[in-house]
Amino acid sequence: MPIIKQKDYKTWKKFDRKRDLQNWLCWFLGTLIFSFCFGLISSKTIWFYVFDSHNEALDLLGRMFPPETNYFFTLIKPIWDTLNIATIGTTIGTLISIPLAFLSANNTTPSKKFIRPLALFCIVSSRSINSVIWALLLVAVVGPGVLAGIIAIGLRSIGFCGKLLYEAIEEIDENQIEAIEATGANKAQIMTFGIVPQILPAFTSISIYRWDINIREATVVGLVGAGGIGIELDAQIGGLAWAKVSVILLAIVVAVVFSEWITAKIRRFIL
Amino acid sequence: MNDKKVIWKRKPLIKNRLLRIGLILLISTYLLSVFLTTEIDWQRILEGIPRGKIFIFAFFPPDFTTRSDEILAGIFESLWMTIVATIVGILISIPVSLGAAKNIAPKFVYFLSRGVITLSRSFQEVILAIFFVKLMGFGPFAGMVTLSLSTIGFFAKLLSEDIEDINKSQAEAIKSTGSNWFQWVNYGVQPQVMPRFIGLSLYRLDINFRESAVIGIVGGGGIGSTLNTAFDRYEFETAAAVLIVIISIVMIVEYTSSHLRKLIK
Numbered sequence: 001m002p003i004i005k006q007k008d009y010k011t012w013k014k015f016d017r018k019r020d021l022q023n024w025l026c027w028f029l030g031t032l033i034f035s036f037c038f039g040l041i042s043s044k045t046i047w048f049y050v051f052d053s054h055n056e057a058l059d060l061l062g063r064m065f066p067p068e069t070n071y072f073f074t075l076i077k078p079i080w081d082t083l084n085i086a087t088i089g090t091t092i093g094t095l096i097s098i099p100l101a102f103l104s105a106n107n108t109t110p111s112k113k114f115i116r117p118l119a120l121f122c123i124v125s126s127r128s129i130n131s132v133i134w135a136l137l138l139v140a141v142v143g144p145g146v147l148a149g150i151i152a153i154g155l156r157s158i159g160f161c162g163k164l165l166y167e168a169i170e171e172i173d174e175n176q177i178e179a180i181e182a183t184g185a186n187k188a189q190i191m192t193f194g195i196v197p198q199i200l201p202a203f204t205s206i207s208i209y210r211w212d213i214n215i216r217e218a219t220v221v222g223l224v225g226a227g228g229i230g231i232e233l234d235a236q237i238g239g240l241a242w243a244k245v246s247v248i249l250l251a252i253v254v255a256v257v258f259s260e261w262i263t264a265k266i267r268r269f270i271l
Numbered sequence: 272m273n274d275k276k277v278i279w280k281r282k283p284l285i286k287n288r289l290l291r292i293g294l295i296l297l298i299s300t301y302l303l304s305v306f307l308t309t310e311i312d313w314q315r316i317l318e319g320i321p322r323g324k325i326f327i328f329a330f331f332p333p334d335f336t337t338r339s340d341e342i343l344a345g346i347f348e349s350l351w352m353t354i355v356a357t358i359v360g361i362l363i364s365i366p367v368s369l370g371a372a373k374n375i376a377p378k379f380v381y382f383l384s385r386g387v388i389t390l391s392r393s394f395q396e397v398i399l400a401i402f403f404v405k406l407m408g409f410g411p412f413a414g415m416v417t418l419s420l421s422t423i424g425f426f427a428k429l430l431s432e433d434i435e436d437i438n439k440s441q442a443e444a445i446k447s448t449g450s451n452w453f454q455w456v457n458y459g460v461q462p463q464v465m466p467r468f469i470g471l472s473l474y475r476l477d478i479n480f481r482e483s484a485v486i487g488i489v490g491g492g493g494i495g496s497t498l499n500t501a502f503d504r505y506e507f508e509t510a511a512a513v514l515i516v517i518i519s520i521v522m523i524v525e526y527t528s529s530h531l532r533k534l535i536k
Contacts (some may be wrong), residue, residue, distance in 0.1 A: 049408035141323030
């Protein structure tokens with residue numbers, strides 16, 4: 001942080017001249033990239049629609065209000081389905097992710113050369129495919145319905161939980177394992193008494209966190225036919241019944257806020 | 272010496288016995304009620320397995336060449352969308368995250384900003400995209416708006432938590448020099464949250480690219496549109512190629528962003 005002498009007084013500046021120039025160059029390049037990308041997007045945009053969108057939005061809001069409150073009672077079953085998709089999907093995902101995480105953690109994997117890359121590949125590919133795309137594929141196989149949603153959410157959760165869990169396994173305290181080993185414990189006993197207690201807090205918080213995300217994800221898998229509130233949403237948007245759509249949106253907000261509240265409560269209780 | 276063997280038992284996870292049994296009962300009733308209320312059509316699944324096999328085999332061999340122009344155009348569109356949306360989203364998130372930090376904002380602004388964050392977090396990108404496509408027409412602009420708005424919920428929430436954790440004495444030192452509010456934020460708060468800021472931006476860039484692959488399915492432009500077109504034309508070989516391209520790009524983006532994040536730490 002240099003002090004620069006000007007004619008008759010000193011001023012303090014945050015950076016010297018070189019750093020200032022570097023910063024300026026970064027900003028310049030960033031702006032250049034941004035305007036280049038934006039130009040490409042805007043060349044594919046019909047600006048008339050964009051400038052007209054506020055009218056469209058007002059029109060839509062006018063159609064959405066007042067919401068058809070009676071419709072809420074038909075939504076109870078889809079909401080229940082959505083919660084189930086998230087909960088059972090998370091359970092399946094976390095259960096499968098446990099062995100995968102043990103296979104891909106550096107310190108517990110049986111073979112670093114062969115099994116670890118395989119397990120890591122499973123984790124990465126599950127992470128890169130969005131649950132909607134999983135649902136799209138699964139609806140074709142097991143048919144539309146809640147089951148496809150559960151499996152889609154489960155498959156998507158494997159990667160997320162597996163990745164965070166194997167990072168937690170890699171960070172465990174080796175001394176505790178050595179202490180257990182010194183008592184003459186076998187491999188399984190080392191696992192249950194040395195490793196599991198150390199990763200249990202991480203495991204709980206990961207599963208709760210994923211459950212919270214999955215509530216959100218479960219609202220959309222229905223759009224491609226995989227059960228839950230998304231099916232209703234798709235049907236009502238298709239039928240242009242906007243007064244019902246607003247009820248669905250409200251229900252989603254309530255469900256998400258509720259799940260956030262529960263996760264915060266559980267986390268405070270456990271950790 | 273007494274012959275009584277001393278047996279060590281592991282402590283139970285939950286100390287209160289009543290609570291333990293109650294929880295087990297609660298979970299089992301829940302599972303039972305789920306099982307009873309979900310209709311699973313085993314007939315359909317049995318029928319579906321050979322159909323699924325045909326479906327999956329239709330993906331092989333992946334066909335990169337026939338529609339290579341569309342695939343390339345889709346990827347680049349997704350990339351532009353991701354970059355612009357991340358930048359715009361972060362620019363909007365900065366004031367929101369300042370407002371959502373308890374130690375900076377007055378109560379009224381705090382609740383307003385928290386409301387914005389909750390609203391943006393409640394809706395999945397796909398649902399937002401449906402509405403923006405309806406409002407602004409098909410194409411990457413609607414996708415970009417969707418991604419920018421959903422960036423706010425993620426970015427502002429995590430950044431505001433970091434702002435709440437700043438070292439107070441540093442901020443106070445700046446204040447005691449007689450700085451105004453903007454100088455205080457610029458010299459007292461911003462340098463402290465900068466590492467987290469850069470890390471979060473890279474992470475969000477990675478997420479936005481992944482999401483851009485799905486919002487195309489509902490008309491938001493990008494590689495998702497290419498995927499959707501391929502599905503609609505029953506060109507599953509092309510769809511497989513698009514999926515492979517998405518997976519590999521996501522992997523590349525994820526590795527670079529996690530590597531960069533480690534480098535910055």
